[in-house]
Amino acid sequence: MADLTAAAPAAAAAATAASAATLTTADGRPLKAALAAAQARAKRRAFLLVAPLLAFVVLTFIIPIGQMLDRSFHHDGFSANAPAVSAWFAENAQGTEPDEAAYAALAEDFKAMRENRTAGEAGTRVNYTLPETRSLFTKTARNADDLAPPFKEAFLAIDDRWDDAAVWQAMRSSSSAYTADFYLAALDMERAEDGSIRRVEENGRIYIYLFAKTFLVSALITLICLLLAFPVAHLLATLPMAKANLLMILVLLPFWTSLLVRTTSWIVLLQGEGVVNELFIALGLIGAEGRLQMIYNQLGTIIVMTHVLLPFMILPLYSVMRVIPPSYARAARSLGATSWTTFRRIYLPQTLPGIGAGSLLVFILAVGYFITPALVGGADGQLISNLIDFHMKNSNWSMAAALSAMLLAGVLVLYWLYDRLVGIDNLKLG
Amino acid sequence: MQQGFGFIEIKTSGQTADKTGETNLAATMAAKSQSDVFVVFDHVQKSYDGVSLVVKDLNLSIGKGEFLTMLGPSGSGKTTCLMMLAGFETATNGEILLDGRPINQVPPHKRGIGMVFQNYALFPHMTVGENLAFPLEVRGMGKTEREAKIKRALDMVQMGAFANRRPAQLSGGQQQRIALARALVFDPKLVLMDEPLGALDKQLREHMQFEIKHLHESLGITVVYVTHDQGEALTMSDRIAVFNDGRIQQLAPPADLYERPDNSFVAQFIGENNRLEGTVEEIKGGRALVRLGTGELIDATPVNVQSVGQKTLVSIRPERVEFKPDLLPADAHMIDAEVIEVIYMGDLFRTVLKVAGHEDFVIKSRNTLGQRVLTPGEKIRIGWAPADARALDPI
Structure with missing residues (x-):
């Protein structure tokens, strides 16, 4: 014991003398290492506690989103099943007229596709870029046995679209597994x-219009x-x-009711023979x-969605307003401000974190x-998500993924803007 | 209008039933005619629920330049009075006059009263400078004039270098100074303070008490100060209004309040106090002889007792009790006491005695050179000058 007490000041003195930059413990270990060792066990236990959630999030959220993003720019339906002609596209630059070698490569691919029954798959990919080409592929694959040199004539004999530059351009686009075609399509x-x-063409432009409409309606x-x-x-925050x-409870009641029940009751209220019309x-x-x-x-979409999303605005606002002491407003009044000035300059700025959080939440939702929109939107109340649903039903996963990714990007841009303008630290959700 | 209020007031308040509307008005007019009266509470009553009164018939005149403290336990109605004066609560009945003008119908922002709040209420989204500019901006003051005033106000509280800080970056004491500067920056004639030092630690609190007092003196403003801390009230005030149960129990300068309490509540609430119950035996020449329950006779000054045979509660301050007979008047009565506990407090000794059957009788003696230190178990005799013991109302 006596040794220890004598040694400690000596060690401390030595440490001070050695270097002021690297602090050490009394027994000479670096302070940072000692701290890490002391906290390692607590950190391991904390990690084990969150591990199940982490695994759940990775499995059900991160991986599917990653796959979704991957699908939006990666589709090997054509490139994997038509390797020979894909190789020809790689060797010959954009604008090269398809020569006999190209047709030969295509013929080789079609024979393989007929054997493996994959012509539909390849055709589907080309069909995304140029509509109505899937049937051309399946038809050609059915007649693949007739493909003999000279190949160009043989192809044209099956279908005269085979010297259409658009078809070849579509195949060139599909020949790489990685493509921006889906994003291009999503941008009209x-x-x-x-x-x-x-x-x-003018009458084919739907996506940008729908994106704009979705963002406007959401705003x-x-x-x-x-x-x-x-x-x-405000009432909630000031009442006893x-x-x-x-x-x-009244505010939260919609939360506890099935969405379908709520929507149906809105239909009962708002329809042509409904309660509101009869009342009017x-x-x-x-x-x-x-x-x-x-x-x-569209009006129906707006009315019902406002009702559904209202609690998401009330709750963050309430949680912010509840903690604003009434003495701020009193102080402002005693300093000579009218009630309107007090609201505008003192109360409103302090509710901004709640306004920001509520708005961001409602807008993103x-x-x-x-x-x-699917239930009450009719024809003109449809939003971009309904189109994503349409593409998923038609198994055009890549297009649905591209649209979803753009939606995600839009939301992230908003989030970033919010962070720049208000600061994410100021977000208060509850 | 005034008469009407007076009439209602008679019906609702039993205690003032002897007064009439006319005398109310007369009293108000008299108060008005005195040029040095600045704030008048005239028979003010306040009820929140329509069932009970929080403030029961408040009559109070505050002079120009006076530092008046409303002191009382929580729920005694003192803060409600302050809020009525500031305009955040309306009087249920009665009239409040500011500089001779009734202000019941005047909204808070037109009263021109500076106010310091318990939690400072500095606007968190504004800098210190913006906080101070706020009252000047809403008065439409120009930028140069504003800046001069802000600088003057900040210098006044020694915070000149902090104009660009946010309130959250300041310590409690600094925030308090800014709150003070903000309440003074627009040159109000009257400043209200609602327990402004409650959140500070003891040392800082004492320092700020001095500073507020100093500002009050140098600016010549009228201050109405609310606190439940009697030490604060005694150090700072010109006059103290002790509130309890919605009424003013005593309104007096600090020394009077401490040394000559009017009733048992005030005696007990202000400072430490020994209480002895007894019956008045004799009143003669401004002196009362009180017989305690255990048979001893003690001296007292009659305050709330008029006749022989009345029950009374005699109140004596611990530092006025003496156990050395040669320091007492020759004819003073002395009674037996037994030392229970001696507590060393540095500057003084606090000795707990058993007197007349009660084991909570306290005396304080200064820790001077040659002071006799008592020991537990010791039997002594104590006494006091009759003027120091006050025969008050029995509780």
């Missing part, structure tokens, strides 16, 4: 016969939610606890002939919302 663009990128819903939620949240809890007629606001079309259109 296509490759011309010479490989340059151009916009699709509108977010704004309506904010305007409706702000007073409610017992009353506030009762009101909170009874009040003499509209004539029996002028029933308002409030469902199965609205952008990806699918079920409500």
